[in-house]
Amino acid sequence: MSDQANHPADTPLYPIREVSRLTGVNAVTLRAWERRYGLIQPKRTPKGHRLYAKEDIARVERILQWLNRGVPVSQVRELLEQPETVESPPPAAGDWESQRRQLIAAVEALDLGRLEALFNQSMALYPVTTCIDELWQPVIRELEEHWDDRLGAGLQRRTLEAFLRTRIGIRLYHANLQAGGPTLLILPMPDDDGPLWGLLAALAASDRGYRVQWLDAPLPLSELPLAVERFQADALLLTSGRAEKTDLVRRQLPRLAEQLEVPLTLCGPVARIREGDLAGSGVEVLGDDLPGAMTRLQSLTQAA
Structure with missing residues (x-):
C-alpha cells in the first residue's frame, strides 16, 4: 500500500519531533517500531524525513497501551490488526520480572x-x-x-x-x-x-x-x-x-x-x-x- 493511499493530501502531517512530544515516545523508539516491527508507516518527504498523520499518532497510543500492559513488542502488530471489539489478552505474565x-x-x-x-x-x-x-x-x-x-x-x-x-x-x-x-x-x-x-x-x-x-x-x-x-x-x-x-x-x-x-x-x-x-x-x-x-x-x- 502506498504512502499516499495511507495519508490523503488534505490530512495534516506532523514531523517526528512533534509526534514524540505528543506521545512521549522518543524518536529512536518510533524509528525502531517502524523498521523492526512494521508497527507504523509514516509518509516520507522527498528528502526522506518522516511525516505522521493523526491516524499514526492514534496508532502509537494504541501501541503504548499494549506495551504498558506487558505485551512484548513483537506481538503488538498482530493485536493491532484485530478488531477493536476483541477482548484484550492479559499481560504477559512474568515478562518484566524476568x-x-x-x-x-x-x-x-x-x-x-x-x-x-x-x-x-x-x-x-x-x-x-x-x-x-x-x-x-x-x-x-x-x-x-x-x-x-x-x-x-x-x-x-x-x-x-x-x-x-x-x-x-x-x-x-x-x-x-x-x-x-x-x-x-x-x-x-x-x-x-x-x-x-x-x-x-x-x-x-x-x-x-x-x-x-x-x-x-x-x-x-x-x-x-x-x-x-x-x-x-x-x-x-x-x-x-x-x-x-x-x-x-x-x-x-x-x-x-x-x-x-x-x-x-x-x-x-x-x-x-x-x-x-x-x-x-x-x-x-x-x-x-x-x-x-x-x-x-x-x-x-x-x-x-
Whole structure:
C-alpha cells in the first residue's frame, strides 16, 4: 500500500519531533517500531524525513497501551490488526520480572556485554517511561537494599554507575541539542551513595522534553543559586537514595528554597522518607516514583 493511499493530501502531517512530544515516545523508539516491527508507516518527504498523520499518532497510543500492559513488542502488530471489539489478552505474565532478574544477574556478575544488550533492548522496544517504571527503578531499589551488607557491593555499584553514566550521558547530549523545553539542573545530595537516582531522573526528564544539566557530584548549598543562575535553569532537582541529615532537610533546604527564584524540587527515596519534614517548607517533594515525579515537575515548570 502506498504512502499516499495511507495519508490523503488534505490530512495534516506532523514531523517526528512533534509526534514524540505528543506521545512521549522518543524518536529512536518510533524509528525502531517502524523498521523492526512494521508497527507504523509514516509518509516520507522527498528528502526522506518522516511525516505522521493523526491516524499514526492514534496508532502509537494504541501501541503504548499494549506495551504498558506487558505485551512484548513483537506481538503488538498482530493485536493491532484485530478488531477493536476483541477482548484484550492479559499481560504477559512474568515478562518484566524476568527482565529484572536478568538485569540484576548481569550487574552482580559484572557482565557488561549482557548489561549492554539488556539496556539497548529495553530502550529500543519500550518507551523510556515504561523502562524506568518497570525495569530500572525496581532493579536499583532491589540492588540498594542488598548492597549495604554484600561483599563486592561497591564494585557492582560503581560498575553500574559507570555504565549508565556513559549510556545516559550520550542520550542526554543528543537530546539537549534538540530540546525545546525548560532547563532542569539535577544534582545529588551530600549523603547520596552515587549518581544512580540522578541518572534515572535525568533520563526521565530528558524524555519529557527538558534540557537537562546533570552534575554527578554534590555542590555546597551556598553555590546552588549561582549554578541555577549560570545554567539559566528553570528548576533545580536534588536526588538521593538516602534519608540525608535532618538539619539539611529541615533547615537548610527550606532556606535555599527561599533564596531561589525557581522551584527547588526533591525526588528519589529521600523524597519518600522526608516528605513529612518538608511539608509547607517551600521545597517541592516530587516522590520516589520518577515518571510520576516528572509529571508533577511539569506542572511546576509550566506554572513558572
